[in-house]
Amino acid sequence: MIASPLARAWDEHKALDFILDHHPRVQAQREAVSAEKSLNRLPVLEAMISERSSAAAALDAAERAEAQVRETAREQTAAAQRAVETAATAPERDAAVKALSRTTQTTGSARANAAAALEQARIEARYEEYDQQRREALTELGQLRRRLAEKATRRYDQETQTGEIRQTALGDLEKLRELEADRAAAATRLSFLKVKSGWLQKQVAQGHPEDALWENAQRQNAETATLNRIDLLIEAQRQHTAQRAGDHWQTLYRYLAGVSP
Numbered sequence: 630m631i632a633s634p635l636a637r638a639w640d641e642h643k644a645l646d647f648i649l650d651h652h653p654r655v656q657a658q659r660e661a662v663s664a665e666k667s668l669n670r671l672p673v674l675e676a677m678i679s680e681r682s683s684a685a686a687a688l689d690a691a692e693r694a695e696a697q698v699r700e701t702a703r704e705q706t707a708a709a710q711r712a713v714e715t716a717a718t719a720p721e722r723d724a725a726v727k728a729l730s731r732t733t734q735t736t737g738s739a740r741a742n743a744a745a746a747l748e749q750a751r752i753e754a755r756y757e758e759y760d761q762q763r764r765e766a767l768t769e770l771g772q773l774r775r776r777l778a779e780k781a782t783r784r785y786d787q788e789t790q791t792g793e794i795r796q797t798a799l800g801d802l803e804k805l806r807e808l809e810a811d812r813a814a815a816a817t818r819l820s821f822l823k824v825k826s827g828w829l830q831k832q833v834a835q836g837h838p839e840d841a842l843w844e845n846a847q848r849q850n851a852e853t854a855t856l857n858r859i860d861l862l863i864e865a866q867r868q869h870t871a872q873r874a875g876d877h878w879q880t881l882y883r884y885l886a887g888v889s890p
Contacts, residue, residue, distance in 0.1 A: 639885050641802050644870075647881055648798045649791065651874040684753050691743075691750035698743040702736030709733075794873070801870040805885065808866055812859045819852040 709729035716722035822845060829842040871882035 639887065641799070641806070644802055644881065644885065645795065645798055647877070647884070648870075648873045649795060651877040651881075652794050652798075653875040684750075687753065688747075688750040691747045695740075695743040695747040698736075698739050702740050705732050705736055798870070798873055801866070801873065805863065805866045805870055808859060808863045812856065812863060815852055815856045815859055819849065819856060822849040822852060 706729070709725070709732040712725040713722060713729055716725045826842070826845050826849060829845055833839050833842050867882055867885045871878040871885060874881040
């Protein structure tokens, strides 16, 4: 059997790639995935919450340290004050007063340093904003994690749908290829019958019976009808297959028909 040029005019892989590139459902899935690029904020939020937690821990430590310094200063000052009050002689009292003065200066400096460290920790933690921002960040983080789960589901659905579309498109292309092969076979048979008809006409002219010529004519008419029917089926199958390319169906239709753009 001689293959028809029509049956070799297009390539299944090119047609399938075109369908998968332009099928409306596949395009919708791609747009949905593209719209989810905001999920890139997820690691940013997690880092921010981690930094906030570290700042909060530092602030808590600074508060405890400042409280400890204040308590130590109070105890040392109280002890120095009692020493002044319980001094028995003037020299002892003078020494105790000097010790109280030194204690007051030392504890005052320690308290000032602790207070400064506490203030710095509050600034770094932005204490006034911390609770509200952390709650907001945690809320957003939870929403993004839910969307991540949904995204994974959509990706699975996309792969499933793409596989289904691929299989359906391959079935359509295979049907079209079969019809084109049937047409090539019918065209070959018709061509043979036409050649045979010319030979039979010569035989009749030489006095042979006309029965074989009439039988050949009937077969020729039947093959012509078959060829016309297959052409209609091919046209319908091309239209059906091309529609899978969505708005670009005309481009695919011309390709399948072997028509130059």
